[in-house]
Amino acid sequence: MTWPLLLISSSLLLMIGAALWLLARLEPAHRHVRDWAWMHVFLAVGLALGVALAPQDVQSLHYRVQATVATACILASLAWQLAGAAHFCGQPWHWKRTVPVLVVLLLLILALAVAEQRLGVVAAAAVLAWGAWLAAWWMWRGGARDERLVAMCFVALGFVHLSGPLLHPLAQSTGTHVAGIHVQSALALGLILLSVRRAHREARRAGQHLHQVYEQSVQGVVVLCGAEVAYANPAALKIFGYDSIVGVGDIAARIASAEQADVRARYATLMMQRSGHIPWEGKRFRRDGGELYLRGISSYTEWEGQPALLVLILDETESHRATEALRRQALHDELTDLPNRHAALARLAELTAPGSPGFALLSADVDRFQLVNESLGHATGDALLQGIAQRARAVLPEGAMLARLGEDQFLLLQPGVEDEADALLAGQRLLALMNAPFNVGHRSLYVHLSVGVARYPAHGENGAALLSAADVAMHQAKQQAGAAAVAFQPRMGVGAEDLLEIEQAIAAAIEREEFQLDYQPKYEAGTRVLAGFEALVRWQRPGRGRVSPADFIPAAERTGQIVSLGALILRRALGQLREWQQRGLPVQPVAVNVSPLQFQEAGFADWVLGMVQAHGLPPSLLEVEITETAAMTHMDGVLPQLEKLRRAGVGVAFDDFGTGQSSLTLLRRLPITTLKLDRSMVDPLPEPSAGAVVRAACVVAEALGLTIVAEGVETEAQATEVERLGCTHLQGWLLSRPLLAEKAGELLESLRELETVR
Numbered sequence: 001m002t003w004p005l006l007l008i009s010s011s012l013l014l015m016i017g018a019a020l021w022l023l024a025r026l027e028p029a030h031r032h033v034r035d036w037a038w039m040h041v042f043l044a045v046g047l048a049l050g051v052a053l054a055p056q057d058v059q060s061l062h063y064r065v066q067a068t069v070a071t072a073c074i075l076a077s078l079a080w081q082l083a084g085a086a087h088f089c090g091q092p093w094h095w096k097r098t099v100p101v102l103v104v105l106l107l108l109i110l111a112l113a114v115a116e117q118r119l120g121v122v123a124a125a126a127v128l129a130w131g132a133w134l135a136a137w138w139m140w141r142g143g144a145r146d147e148r149l150v151a152m153c154f155v156a157l158g159f160v161h162l163s164g165p166l167l168h169p170l171a172q173s174t175g176t177h178v179a180g181i182h183v184q185s186a187l188a189l190g191l192i193l194l195s196v197r198r199a200h201r202e203a204r205r206a207g208q209h210l211h212q213v214y215e216q217s218v219q220g221v222v223v224l225c226g227a228e229v230a231y232a233n234p235a236a237l238k239i240f241g242y243d244s245i246v247g248v249g250d251i252a253a254r255i256a257s258a259e260q261a262d263v264r265a266r267y268a269t270l271m272m273q274r275s276g277h278i279p280w281e282g283k284r285f286r287r288d289g290g291e292l293y294l295r296g297i298s299s300y301t302e303w304e305g306q307p308a309l310l311v312l313i314l315d316e317t318e319s320h321r322a323t324e325a326l327r328r329q330a331l332h333d334e335l336t337d338l339p340n341r342h343a344a345l346a347r348l349a350e351l352t353a354p355g356s357p358g359f360a361l362l363s364a365d366v367d368r369f370q371l372v373n374e375s376l377g378h379a380t381g382d383a384l385l386q387g388i389a390q391r392a393r394a395v396l397p398e399g400a401m402l403a404r405l406g407e408d409q410f411l412l413l414q415p416g417v418e419d420e421a422d423a424l425l426a427g428q429r430l431l432a433l434m435n436a437p438f439n440v441g442h443r444s445l446y447v448h449l450s451v452g453v454a455r456y457p458a459h460g461e462n463g464a465a466l467l468s469a470a471d472v473a474m475h476q477a478k479q480q481a482g483a484a485a486v487a488f489q490p491r492m493g494v495g496a497e498d499l500l501e502i503e504q505a506i507a508a509a510i511e512r513e514e515f516q517l518d519y520q521p522k523y524e525a526g527t528r529v530l531a532g533f534e535a536l537v538r539w540q541r542p543g544r545g546r547v548s549p550a551d552f553i554p555a556a557e558r559t560g561q562i563v564s565l566g567a568l569i570l571r572r573a574l575g576q577l578r579e580w581q582q583r584g585l586p587v588q589p590v591a592v593n594v595s596p597l598q599f600q601e602a603g604f605a606d607w608v609l610g611m612v613q614a615h616g617l618p619p620s621l622l623e624v625e626i627t628e629t630a631a632m633t634h635m636d637g638v639l640p641q642l643e644k645l646r647r648a649g650v651g652v653a654f655d656d657f658g659t660g661q662s663s664l665t666l667l668r669r670l671p672i673t674t675l676k677l678d679r680s681m682v683d684p685l686p687e688p689s690a691g692a693v694v695r696a697a698c699v700v701a702e703a704l705g706l707t708i709v710a711e712g713v714e715t716e717a718q719a720t721e722v723e724r725l726g727c728t729h730l731q732g733w734l735l736s737r738p739l740l741a742e743k744a745g746e747l748l749e750s751l752r753e754l755e756t757v758r
Contacts, residue, residue: 009181013044016188023192027199035084036191039077043184046073071109071124075102078131085135085154088194089143122165132158150194153187160184220296220313223303224267227251230303239294239315241287256283270300271307281316293320333404335382336389344403344411348463351413352456358418359456360426361411362485363470365478367448369408380440387438388447395433409474411467418455420487427451427485434483450477451485459488502547503555510564515539517572518738519590521747522709522731525723530751532589532623534731535573536738537565562595569593570608574615574622576741581617585748591623591653591674596638599626605641609648623651623674639669646671653709657681657697667704675701677727679712686721698726 017040024034049070079098086093105127113120136154139147160180167173220236222229229248232240242248255263259282266278277299284292294313301310331343339347351359366388373381385408392410393402401413412430417423430451437444452474460466473488480486509515519533539547556562573592580587598604612619624645626638642652653674654667658681667675677697684690694710701708710722713732722730739747 007048009177009184010044010048012181013040013047013184013188016185016192017041017044019192020188020195023195023199027195030195030199032084032088033195035080035087036195039080039084040188042073042077042080046070046077049073067113068106068110071113071120072106074124074128075106075109078102078128081135082131084191085138088147088198089138089141091138118165118169121170125161125165128161129158132161146190146194146197150187150190153183153190156183157187220294220311220315222311222313223301224251224309224311225303225306230308236313239286239292239313240284241290254285256285259283266298267309270298270309274300274307276300291317293317336386336404338389338393338410339401339403341403341405344401344405344413345463345467347401347403347413348466351415352460352462352466356456357415358458359413359415360417360423361413361454361456361466361470362423362427362430363405363452363454363467363474364410364412364430364449365451365474366408367450367478367483372445376443380443380445383440384438384445384447387440388434391433391438392430411470420453420455423453423455424485424487427453427487431483431485448483450474450480450483452477452488453485454488459490502552503559505541506552506556506559506561506565509539509541510561510568513568514541515565515568515572516741517569517576518740519576519744520731520738521736521744522591522729523735525728525730528730528735529754530588530747531729532591533744534591534625535569535593537569537593557595557597560597562597563601566595566598570611574611574617576744577617577621578615580745580748583745584752585745586752587621587748588751589621589623589651591625591651593625593655596626599638599641605644608645608650612650619645619649620651623653625653625655625676627655635669639671643671646673658693667700672706674707674709676709676711676731677722679732682710682712682718682722682732685718691721691725694722694727695725702726 017037020033020037020040024030024037027033049066079102083093109120109123109127112123132154136151136158139151139154143151160176160183163179164173164176167176217233217235220239221233222236223231229245229251232245232248237243237245240254252260266280270276270278277297279297281295284294286292293316295316296311296313298309298311301308331339333340369381372384388410389402389404396402397414399415403411405411414426417426431449434447434449437446452470452472454460454466454469454473456466459469469488472492473486476492477484477486516538518536518538520536521530522532522534523529524531537549539552541547553562556565570592573590577587577590608624609619612622626642646652651674652672653676654670654672655676656678657675658678675697677694681690681694681697685694698708707729708727709729709731710727711731713719713722713730713734715734719730719734
C-alpha cells in the first residue's frame with residue numbers, strides 16, 4: 001500500500017508550503033517565495049487527489065472529476081514553480097500567456113487519459129519533468145553555488161517525475177514516491193534556505209547602503225538610548241565638535257538649560273507612544289562651549305533590541321545668525337544700539353493689547369540738534385546721540401524700553417505709570433538726566449530735551465494714537481523756552497488734527513482751484529485817488545466755509561505746496577488784469593505776495609516774465625511783494641531774481657517793514673520800488689513816539705526814491721498822521737476792505753468816470 005506514504009508526502013509538501021508562506025509574509029518584496037509556496041500547496045493537493053486518494057473504479061464519474069482536478073492542480077504547481085524560478089532569476093513572466101498554455105496541456109493530458117490512462121500519466125510526467133528542467137536551467141544560468149545546488153535538485157525532481165510511469169503504469173511505485181519525498185524535501189529546504197539567504201543578503205546590502213548614506217550625509221544622525229549616545233554619524237560628531245563617539249557621554253551638557261524640560265517631555269512622549277515623530281528646533285552647545293542652533297526630528301526606533309530615540313539633525317547656526325542679524329538690523333538702531341521705530345511700535349502693540357495695565361509714553365526730542373550737526377559736523381552729532389542713549393539706558397527702570405525713532409527723537413516706554421503726576425515726574429527725571437554736559441571729543445556739550453508725555457489708555461487705545469499724542473505734546477514742549485516736559489491734553493490733539501487735515505486738503509484744493517482772490521485798494525496820500533491793489537488769497541472750502549489764511553498759508557509753506565499755490569495766485573491776478581484791460585478800464589498795478597520758496601526755483605523770474613508776456617500785459621502792472629524776513633534769510637537766492645524782475649519793469653515791494661531787523665544796507669542792496677510799513681507801526685499813531693519812528697522810515701525811503709505805503713490804516717486820525725509824516729500811499733479798512741473782483745472792477749469803472757469828468 002503506497003497511499004499512506006503518499007498522504008505523508010502530501011502533508012509534508014503542505015507544511016513546506018506553509019513555511020514558505022510565512023517567509024513570504026516576512027519578506028513581501030520577494031515574490032519568488034510566495035510563488036514557491038503556491039507550488040508546494042498545489043503539488044500536495046494534486047498528489048493527494050490524483051494518487052493517494054484516487055477512487056479504485058477508474059471508469060466512474062467520481063474518478064474522472066477527481067483526476068481532472070488533480071491534473072489541474074499539478075499543472076498549476078508547475079506554473080507556480082516556473083514563476084518562482086523566473087522571479088528569482090529576473091526572468092520575465094506573464095500569466096496571461098501562461099494560463100492558455102496550461103489549459104491546452106490540461107486538455108491534452110485529459111484527452112490522452114481518456115484514450116488510455118497510461119498515456120495520460122506519461123504525458124503528465126513529461127510535462128512535469130520538462131518544467132523542472134526549465135526551472136533548473138534558469139537557476140543554473142548565471143547563478144552562484146547555492147542557486148546551482150537548487151538547480152540540481154530541480155534536475156533530480158525531473159527524473160523523479162519521469163520515473164513514475166517507468167516503474168508503474170499509474171505512477172504509483174513506492175520507489176518513485178520515496179525518491180520524490182527526499183528530492184522534494186531537499187528542494188524545499190534549498191528553496192527556503194536560498195530565499196532566506198537572499199533576503200538576508202539584500203537586507204545586509206540595504207543596511208550597508210543606509211549606513212553609507214548616514215555616514216556620508218551632511219545631516220546629523222544620532223541614536224540615543226536613554227541619555228547615552230549609541231550611534232552618531234560623522235556629520236553629527238562634526239556638528240558637536242567630537243572626533244568619535246567615545247567620550248560623548250551624557251547629552252544633557254549639550255542642551256541649553258531652558259530647553260531640557262522640553263527635551264525630556266519629547267523623549268517620554270515618543271517612548272510611551274513608540275511611534276510617530278516630533279520636529280523641534282533650539283539652542284545646543286558644542287564640545288568647546290560654542291553655541292549652536294539646530295533643527296531636527298526625533299522619532300522612536302529600536303537599537304539592538306532596546307527602545308531608542310532616532311534624532312535627525314540639521315545645523316542652521318549660520319542661517320540663524322544671519323536671520324538674527326537681519327532681524328536686529330530691522331529692529332535696532334545701528335548708531336545708538338537702541339531699538340528702532342519698528343521695535344518700538346511692536347512693543348507698543350503688545351502693551352496696548354486689551355486688558356493691559358497702564359503705562360507712560362515719553363517722546364523726547366533734542367533741541368537745536370541740527371545746529372550741532374551744521375556747526376560741529378555729523379560725527380560730533382552722532383557721538384552726542386550715542387552719549388544720550390548710553391546715559392538714558394543706564395538708568396532705565398525695570399521693564400522700561402528706550403528707543404530711537406528718528407534723527408534726534410527718542411521714545412521711552414515706562415510701565416507702571418498710570419496718573420499724570422507720575423508721568424510728568426518721569427519726564428522731569430529724563431530732563432534732569434541731561435543736566436550734566438556730554439564730553440564729545442575735546443568739547444563739553446549741554447543738551448536740552450523737549451519731552452511730550454502721554455498715558456495709556458487715557459490718551460490712546462492703540463500704539464499709533466498714543467505715539468501721536470506724545471508727539472503732539474512734545475511739539476508743545478518745543479514752544480516753551482529751554483528744556484520742558486508737557487503732558488498731553490485733548491485740546492492739543494484737536495489743533496494738530498486740524499492742521500494735518502488742512503495740509504492734506506491743500507493739494508486737492510489747488511487742483512480744483514478752490515482758491516480765489518480779493519483785491520484791497522491802495523490810495524494816493526492826500527488826494528485819496530485809487531492807485532493800485534494788493535491781491536489777497538482766500539480759500540472757500542466746499543461744505544466747510546472760508547479758511548483763514550493764517551491757517552492755510554503756513555500749512556502750504558510747511559508742505560512746500562506754497563509754490564503751486566503761488567503760481568495759481570499769479571495766474572489769477574494776471575488773468576484779472578487782462579480782463580480789466582480788455583474792458584477798457586484804467587487798470588492799476590496789482591501787488592502779489594511771493595513766498596521765499598518760490599524764489600528758490602532758479603527760473604522763477606523768467607517764469608513770471610513769461611506769464612506777464614503771455615497775458616499781453618506791461619510788466620509795470622505787476623508788483624511782487626517779499627517780506628523783510630524772507631529777504632534777510634534767503635538773500636542769495638532772492639536778490640538775483642528780484643534784480644531781473646526789476647530790470648524788466650516789474651515793481652518790487654518790501655512788505656511788513658518794521659517787524660524784523662532790516663538795516664539801511666539791506667534797503668540799499670534790494671532793487672525795491674516800494675516800502676510797506678507794517679500795521680504794527682501804524683496802530684499807535686498819532687502818538688508822538690510812534691510818529692517819530694514812521695517819520696524816520698519815510699525819510700530813509702524818500703532818500704532812496706521809494707514809494708511808501710502805510711498798511712492797516714483804520715482811522716482818519718491815522719490816515720492824516722501818516723500823510724503828514726511822509727507816506728505816499730494808504731491801505732486799510734478806513735478806505736476800503738478787500739473787494740471781490742467784480743467790486744474791484746466797479747471801483748476801476750468809477751475811476752474811469754472820474755478821469756472823464758476831469
